[in-house]
Amino acid sequence: ILSDWAGFWRTLTSEPQLRWVGPEKGVIHLATAAVVNGIWDLAARAEEKPLWKLVADMTPEELVDCVDFRYIDDFLSPDEALEILAAAKEGQSEREEEISEKGYPAYITSVGWLGYDDEKIQRLCREGLEQGWNWFKMKVGSDLEDDRRRASLVRECIGPERELMMDANQKWSVPEAMAWMEGLAEFRPLWIEEPTSPDDVLGHAAIARAISPIGVATGEQCANRVIFKQLLQAEAISFCQLDSCRLGGFNEVLAVML
Secondary structure (H helix, E strand, O other): OHHHHHHHHHHHHOOOOHHHOOOOOHHHHHHHHHHHHHHHHHHHHHOOOOHHHHHHOOOHHHHHOOOOOOOOOOOOOHHHHHHHHHHHOOOHHHHHHHHHHHOOOOOEEEEEOOOOOHHHHHHHHHHHHHOOOOEEEEEOOOOHHHHHHHHHHHHHHHOOOOEEEEEOOOOOOHHHHHHHHHHHHHHOOOEEEOOOOOOOHHHHHHHHHHHOOOEEEEOOOOOOHHHHHHHHHOOOOOEEOOOOOOOOOHHHHHHHHO
Protein backbone atom coordinates (compact mmCIF):
# COMPACT_ATOMS: atom_id res chain seq x y z
CA ILE A 1 0.00 0.00 0.00
CA LEU A 2 2.64 2.52 1.05
CA SER A 3 4.62 1.92 -2.13
CA ASP A 4 1.63 2.90 -4.29
CA TRP A 5 -0.51 5.22 -2.17
CA ALA A 6 -2.21 6.98 -5.07
CA GLY A 7 -3.06 3.71 -6.76
CA PHE A 8 -4.44 2.21 -3.56
CA TRP A 9 -6.53 5.33 -2.91
CA ARG A 10 -7.96 5.24 -6.42
CA THR A 11 -8.86 1.57 -5.97
CA LEU A 12 -10.76 2.39 -2.78
CA THR A 13 -12.69 5.25 -4.34
CA SER A 14 -13.32 3.81 -7.81
CA GLU A 15 -14.89 0.40 -7.27
CA PRO A 16 -17.32 0.19 -10.25
CA GLN A 17 -20.45 -0.74 -8.28
CA LEU A 18 -19.88 1.36 -5.17
CA ARG A 19 -19.36 4.45 -7.35
CA TRP A 20 -23.11 4.35 -7.95
CA VAL A 21 -23.54 5.21 -4.26
CA GLY A 22 -21.14 8.16 -4.59
CA PRO A 23 -18.78 8.72 -6.17
CA GLU A 24 -16.35 10.22 -3.66
CA LYS A 25 -19.01 11.52 -1.33
CA GLY A 26 -21.33 10.38 1.43
CA VAL A 27 -20.97 7.29 3.58
CA ILE A 28 -18.63 5.52 1.14
CA HIS A 29 -16.16 8.38 1.26
CA LEU A 30 -16.42 8.60 5.05
CA ALA A 31 -15.55 4.91 5.20
CA THR A 32 -12.65 5.53 2.83
CA ALA A 33 -11.34 8.19 5.19
CA ALA A 34 -11.53 5.78 8.13
CA VAL A 35 -9.46 3.17 6.27
CA VAL A 36 -6.94 5.61 4.80
CA ASN A 37 -6.39 7.57 8.01
CA GLY A 38 -6.05 4.32 9.93
CA ILE A 39 -3.27 3.17 7.62
CA TRP A 40 -1.47 6.50 7.98
CA ASP A 41 -1.76 6.16 11.76
CA LEU A 42 -0.27 2.67 11.63
CA ALA A 43 2.58 3.90 9.43
CA ALA A 44 3.35 6.73 11.86
CA ARG A 45 3.24 4.38 14.85
CA ALA A 46 5.61 1.98 13.08
CA GLU A 47 8.07 4.85 12.67
CA GLU A 48 7.42 6.01 16.25
CA LYS A 49 6.53 9.49 15.03
CA PRO A 50 3.45 11.68 15.18
CA LEU A 51 1.78 11.80 11.79
CA TRP A 52 2.77 15.41 11.13
CA LYS A 53 6.44 14.46 11.58
CA LEU A 54 6.13 11.38 9.37
CA VAL A 55 4.73 13.57 6.61
CA ALA A 56 7.28 16.34 7.17
CA ASP A 57 10.10 13.83 6.76
CA MET A 58 8.81 12.59 3.40
CA THR A 59 10.42 13.90 0.23
CA PRO A 60 8.43 16.06 -2.21
CA GLU A 61 8.45 13.12 -4.62
CA GLU A 62 7.02 10.75 -2.01
CA LEU A 63 4.25 13.21 -1.14
CA VAL A 64 3.28 13.77 -4.76
CA ASP A 65 3.08 10.00 -5.22
CA CYS A 66 0.39 9.94 -2.49
CA VAL A 67 -2.04 12.09 -4.49
CA ASP A 68 -4.54 10.98 -7.11
CA PHE A 69 -4.51 13.95 -9.51
CA ARG A 70 -7.48 12.67 -11.49
CA TYR A 71 -10.07 15.45 -11.96
CA ILE A 72 -7.75 18.18 -10.61
CA ASP A 73 -4.78 18.13 -12.99
CA ASP A 74 -6.33 20.95 -15.02
CA PHE A 75 -5.77 23.12 -11.94
CA LEU A 76 -2.78 21.43 -10.30
CA SER A 77 -0.46 19.05 -12.14
CA PRO A 78 1.97 16.62 -10.45
CA ASP A 79 4.88 18.74 -11.68
CA GLU A 80 3.35 21.89 -10.19
CA ALA A 81 2.74 20.10 -6.89
CA LEU A 82 6.34 18.92 -6.86
CA GLU A 83 7.54 22.47 -7.43
CA ILE A 84 5.39 23.77 -4.54
CA LEU A 85 6.67 21.13 -2.14
CA ALA A 86 10.31 21.56 -3.18
CA ALA A 87 10.08 25.32 -2.60
CA ALA A 88 8.51 24.72 0.82
CA LYS A 89 11.59 22.83 1.99
CA GLU A 90 13.29 26.16 2.61
CA GLY A 91 12.68 27.10 6.23
CA GLN A 92 11.11 23.74 7.08
CA SER A 93 13.33 23.05 10.08
CA GLU A 94 12.47 26.45 11.58
CA ARG A 95 8.74 25.82 11.08
CA GLU A 96 9.00 22.39 12.67
CA GLU A 97 10.79 23.88 15.66
CA GLU A 98 8.13 26.55 16.04
CA ILE A 99 5.30 23.98 15.94
CA SER A 100 7.09 21.79 18.48
CA GLU A 101 7.62 24.69 20.86
CA LYS A 102 4.45 26.74 20.38
CA GLY A 103 1.89 24.43 18.80
CA TYR A 104 -0.45 25.36 15.97
CA PRO A 105 -2.64 28.52 15.97
CA ALA A 106 -6.23 27.87 17.05
CA TYR A 107 -9.40 29.75 17.97
CA ILE A 108 -12.03 29.44 20.68
CA THR A 109 -15.78 29.20 20.00
CA SER A 110 -17.19 28.95 23.52
CA VAL A 111 -17.76 32.71 23.82
CA GLY A 112 -20.18 32.99 20.94
CA TRP A 113 -22.98 30.43 21.05
CA LEU A 114 -26.49 31.64 20.30
CA GLY A 115 -28.69 32.41 23.30
CA TYR A 116 -26.00 33.60 25.70
CA ASP A 117 -26.84 36.64 27.81
CA ASP A 118 -24.49 39.60 28.18
CA GLU A 119 -22.96 38.49 31.46
CA LYS A 120 -22.10 35.03 30.14
CA ILE A 121 -20.53 36.39 26.95
CA GLN A 122 -18.39 38.84 28.93
CA ARG A 123 -17.36 36.19 31.44
CA LEU A 124 -16.38 33.69 28.75
CA CYS A 125 -14.41 36.35 26.89
CA ARG A 126 -12.49 37.22 30.05
CA GLU A 127 -11.77 33.55 30.69
CA GLY A 128 -10.58 33.08 27.11
CA LEU A 129 -8.25 36.05 27.38
CA GLU A 130 -6.87 34.75 30.68
CA GLN A 131 -6.17 31.41 28.98
CA GLY A 132 -4.19 33.17 26.26
CA TRP A 133 -6.63 33.00 23.34
CA ASN A 134 -6.26 35.63 20.60
CA TRP A 135 -8.81 34.32 18.07
CA PHE A 136 -12.52 34.22 18.98
CA LYS A 137 -15.43 32.83 16.95
CA MET A 138 -19.15 33.45 17.38
CA LYS A 139 -22.28 32.00 15.81
CA VAL A 140 -24.55 34.27 13.79
CA GLY A 141 -27.68 34.03 11.67
CA SER A 142 -30.63 33.75 14.03
CA ASP A 143 -31.48 37.42 14.51
CA LEU A 144 -29.47 40.32 13.12
CA GLU A 145 -30.00 42.70 16.03
CA ASP A 146 -29.07 39.98 18.51
CA ASP A 147 -25.99 39.18 16.44
CA ARG A 148 -25.03 42.86 16.55
CA ARG A 149 -25.50 42.95 20.32
CA ARG A 150 -23.32 39.89 20.88
CA ALA A 151 -20.68 40.97 18.34
CA SER A 152 -20.42 44.35 20.04
CA LEU A 153 -19.89 42.68 23.40
CA VAL A 154 -17.26 40.28 22.10
CA ARG A 155 -15.38 42.97 20.23
CA GLU A 156 -15.45 45.27 23.27
CA CYS A 157 -14.13 42.49 25.49
CA ILE A 158 -11.34 41.19 23.23
CA GLY A 159 -10.24 44.60 21.97
CA PRO A 160 -9.31 45.78 18.48
CA GLU A 161 -6.06 43.85 18.16
CA ARG A 162 -7.50 40.32 18.45
CA GLU A 163 -9.39 38.48 15.72
CA LEU A 164 -13.15 37.89 15.66
CA MET A 165 -14.65 35.32 13.29
CA MET A 166 -18.30 34.53 12.56
CA ASP A 167 -20.04 31.27 11.62
CA ALA A 168 -23.50 31.08 10.03
CA ASN A 169 -23.68 27.28 9.66
CA GLN A 170 -25.23 27.50 6.15
CA LYS A 171 -28.12 29.62 7.43
CA TRP A 172 -28.56 32.13 4.60
CA SER A 173 -29.34 32.44 0.94
CA VAL A 174 -26.76 34.35 -1.08
CA PRO A 175 -28.59 37.72 -0.90
CA GLU A 176 -29.28 37.22 2.81
CA ALA A 177 -25.60 36.56 3.48
CA MET A 178 -24.59 39.76 1.71
CA ALA A 179 -27.13 41.88 3.57
CA TRP A 180 -26.47 40.27 6.97
CA MET A 181 -22.72 40.75 6.72
CA GLU A 182 -23.21 44.37 5.73
CA GLY A 183 -24.91 44.76 9.10
CA LEU A 184 -22.02 43.07 10.93
CA ALA A 185 -19.08 44.57 9.04
CA GLU A 186 -18.46 47.31 11.62
CA PHE A 187 -17.26 44.66 14.09
CA ARG A 188 -14.44 43.76 11.69
CA PRO A 189 -14.84 39.99 11.44
CA LEU A 190 -11.91 38.21 9.83
CA TRP A 191 -14.26 35.79 8.10
CA ILE A 192 -17.81 34.55 7.78
CA GLU A 193 -17.90 30.76 7.88
CA GLU A 194 -20.40 28.68 5.88
CA PRO A 195 -22.60 31.62 4.88
CA THR A 196 -24.75 29.53 2.51
CA SER A 197 -25.17 26.02 1.07
CA PRO A 198 -21.78 24.24 1.01
CA ASP A 199 -22.55 23.03 -2.53
CA ASP A 200 -23.05 26.52 -3.96
CA VAL A 201 -19.62 27.35 -5.36
CA LEU A 202 -20.75 30.36 -7.39
CA GLY A 203 -22.87 31.61 -4.50
CA HIS A 204 -19.81 31.64 -2.27
CA ALA A 205 -17.92 33.51 -4.99
CA ALA A 206 -20.65 36.15 -5.21
CA ILE A 207 -20.66 36.57 -1.43
CA ALA A 208 -16.87 36.85 -1.36
CA ARG A 209 -16.92 39.65 -3.91
CA ALA A 210 -19.72 41.49 -2.14
CA ILE A 211 -18.36 41.47 1.42
CA SER A 212 -14.62 41.90 0.80
CA PRO A 213 -12.36 42.55 2.70
CA ILE A 214 -14.20 40.18 5.05
CA GLY A 215 -13.12 36.69 4.07
CA VAL A 216 -15.29 33.69 3.32
CA ALA A 217 -14.47 30.39 5.03
CA THR A 218 -15.93 27.00 4.21
CA GLY A 219 -15.00 23.38 3.61
CA GLU A 220 -16.02 21.19 6.52
CA GLN A 221 -18.98 19.88 4.51
CA CYS A 222 -17.09 19.63 1.20
CA ALA A 223 -16.83 15.99 0.24
CA ASN A 224 -13.90 15.92 -2.17
CA ARG A 225 -10.99 17.69 -3.82
CA VAL A 226 -13.08 18.58 -6.91
CA ILE A 227 -15.36 20.90 -4.91
CA PHE A 228 -12.34 22.54 -3.35
CA LYS A 229 -10.80 22.95 -6.82
CA GLN A 230 -13.90 24.80 -7.95
CA LEU A 231 -14.01 26.99 -4.82
CA LEU A 232 -10.40 28.00 -5.41
CA GLN A 233 -10.83 28.49 -9.15
CA ALA A 234 -13.82 30.76 -8.51
CA GLU A 235 -11.93 32.70 -5.81
CA ALA A 236 -14.87 31.87 -3.58
CA ILE A 237 -12.97 31.34 -0.31
CA SER A 238 -10.18 33.00 1.62
CA PHE A 239 -10.00 30.31 4.32
CA CYS A 240 -10.11 26.58 3.60
CA GLN A 241 -11.66 24.52 6.40
CA LEU A 242 -11.33 20.94 5.26
CA ASP A 243 -12.37 17.92 7.31
CA SER A 244 -9.92 15.02 7.12
CA CYS A 245 -12.71 12.55 7.91
CA ARG A 246 -15.16 13.86 5.30
CA LEU A 247 -12.58 13.97 2.53
CA GLY A 248 -11.12 10.62 1.57
CA GLY A 249 -8.46 10.66 4.26
CA PHE A 250 -5.06 12.30 4.38
CA ASN A 251 -4.21 11.62 0.73
CA GLU A 252 -7.07 13.83 -0.41
CA VAL A 253 -6.31 16.36 2.33
CA LEU A 254 -2.84 16.67 0.84
CA ALA A 255 -4.33 17.28 -2.61
CA VAL A 256 -6.47 20.12 -1.25
CA MET A 257 -3.65 21.66 0.77
CA LEU A 258 -1.44 21.77 -2.30
